Amino acid sequence: MNRSSVSNHTHPGSPIPRNYTNVLVICLVLLGLCVVASLVLGSRPVRFHELIDGLFHPNADSYGADVVRKRISRTVFGLCCGAALGVSGALMQAVTRNPIADPSILGVNTGASLFVVCGIAFLNISTANQYIWLALAGALITAVFVFGIGSMGRGGATPLKLVLAGAATSAALSSLVSAIMIPRSYVMDQFRFWQVGSVGSANWSAIATFAPFLIVGILIAIITAPALNALALGDDAATGLGVRTGILRLAAALAGVLLCGAATALAGPIGFVGLLSTHVVRLMLGPDLRFVIPLSAVSGAIILMVSDVTGRLIGSPGELEVGVVTAFIGAPILILLAMRAKVRSL
Template sequence: MIIISIILLIACMIASLSLGARVVSFQELMDGLFNHNNESYGANVVRKRFSRTIFSLLCGAALGVAGALMQAVTRNPLADPSILGVNTGAALFVVCGIAFLNISTANQYIWLALIGSELTAAFVFGIGSMGRGGATPIKLVLAGAATTAALSSLVTTVMIPNSYAMDQFRFWQLGSVGSATWSSIATFFPFLIIGILIALITAPALNALALGDDAATGLGVRPGFLRLGAAIGGVILCGAATALAGPIGFIGLLSTHAMRLILGPDLRFLIPMSAITGAIILTMSDVIGRLVASPGELEVGVVTAFIGAPILIILAKKSKVRSL
C-alpha cells in the first residue's frame, strides 16, 4: 500500500507541474526542474507551479493528519477537523484581522488563524467536558456544531458592513493553493512538523483510547489530557493550513476514513498514510480545478466539495460504523 501511495504521489506531482491552462512537455518539465539556465516560457511555467505543488502536498498532508487526530479524539470515524470549530474559529479571526487590522501577509494570517482555532477548540473542549462522563464524543460533536453555527453568524456580521473585508475574505473562503509562495511554505512548514510530531507521539495512546475511556485509564492513559494534546496537534495542522489556503473541506474526513477501511484503525499506520492520501487528494483536486475551468481556474475548495461529498456518502453507507 505504501508503494502504491508513493507512486500515486509522484504521479500527482508530475500532473500538477505539467497540466493546467498551459500544458508543458516532458522536456520543458525537465528543463524547469533541473536546467536553471533555461529561461523558456515552458520552463518558467514549471518553476512557478513548483511552489504551488509543494504547498498543495503539505496542506493536504496537514489536513489528512488533522482528520485522523480529530476522529481519534471524538471516537467518530466520520468526524472532520471542523468538528471542534477549527475552521470557523480561524475564519472569524482572519476576517476580523482583515476588517480591523488590515492584515495582508501569510505570517499575519497564520498567527491570527491559529489563535482563533486554539481558542475555539479550547472553548468547545471545555463545554464538552462539563457534566458527568467528561468530554464524551457526543458532547464534543454537539458543542462543536453549536459553536460553529454561532461563529459563522459572527463572521457574516463582521463582513457585511465592510466591503473591503468582504472582497478579501470571499476569495480566501473558497479555499485555494494558487497563491502559494516559498515564503508562505516556509511560514507553514514548522507548524506542519510540530503537528505531525504530536500526532505520532500520541498515536499509541490514542489506540488505547479507542477501547473506551475506562479501558484506556486501566492501561495508564489519561483520556482528558490525551484528548487535549491530540486536539492541539490537530488544531495546529488544520489552523495553519486554513490560514494560508482557506477552509478546504473533506480532505481530513475522506483521506482518513478511506485509509481506515483499507488499513484498519491502528493510528501508528493510519496517521502517516492519511498524510500521504491527503496530499494526493488535494493535489489532484487542484489539477482537476485547473483542467475543468481552463484557461481559468476552479478553486480547489469547490472541487473537493464536489468530489468529497458523494464519495463520503458512499463510504458512510458501506462502513456502517458509528464510533471507534
C-alpha cells in the same frame, strides 16, 4: 474487553498489517503521479522537455519552463497542506472517538476564518505571518468550545453531540463572519479569495512559515499514536495501561489544531480532506494509528493534489478553487458515511 485484547491492540511490537507495504507503495506511486500532474497540467499544459528544463535547467528561459518553476511552489504547498489536513483529521477522530470528525465538520475551520476576518477588518493584517497566529487562536478557541458544548449533559462527548455542536457553532460563526464583512467592502474583497480555499497563491515564504507547524504537529501525532490506540478502547482501559488520558487528549488535540489552523491560515478553509484521507487509510489498513497517521498524511496530500489539478482542468482557462472541489467530493461521501456508520464511536 480483556487485557490480552488491549495489549494486542496497543503493544508497540504488534504485527504490521499484511498489506501495509503494498498500500504504502501504491500511495507513494500515486503521490508521484500527482506531483507530475500538478506540474504539467493546467490552463497551459507543459511538454516533457519543458518539465525537464523547469526542474533541472535553471537557465532555461522558455515559457513552459517558467510555468513549471511557478508551479513547483504551488505543488509543494499543496502537498504540505494536504498532509497537515490528513493528519489533523486522524487526530481529531481519535481524540473525539468520532468516525466523522473533521476540522470543517467540528467548526474549527470557521473559527479560524472568523479570527482572520476580524484581523483584516480591525487590525489591518495582510501577511501570512499575521494570518497564521490569528487562525491558530481561532481554531484552538473553537475546538475547546465545541468539545465543551459536546461534553455537557449525560453521556459526555458522544459522536452525535460533537457533530451537532460543531455544526451549530460553525453556523453561528459563519453569521458573524458575514456580519463583519458585509458593511466593509474592502474586507470582503480581501477575504473572499482566501475564504474559498486555494493553494494557487502559494509561494516559498508561505511554505517556510508553514513548515515548522507541519513538522511539530506531525511529530506529536506520531509520538502519541500508540497511546491513542489505547484511548480508542475507552478511558478505563487506557488508564489501566498507564495512559494519562487528559494529557494525551490535550497533546493530540493541540497537534490537530496546530496542523489545521496553520493550513487554514495560508490556504483558506479547505474541508473534507481529513475525513476522506483517514477513512480511505482505515479501510485499507485497519484502525492502528501508528500506520493510519503517516498514511493519512500521504493520502491527504494525494486528495488535495487531485482536487487542485481537477479544479484547474474543469475551470480552464481559469481555475476552480480546490476548496470547492473537495466540498463537491466530500459532502456526498460524508452523507454516505453518516448513513452507514450511524454515527458510531470508534
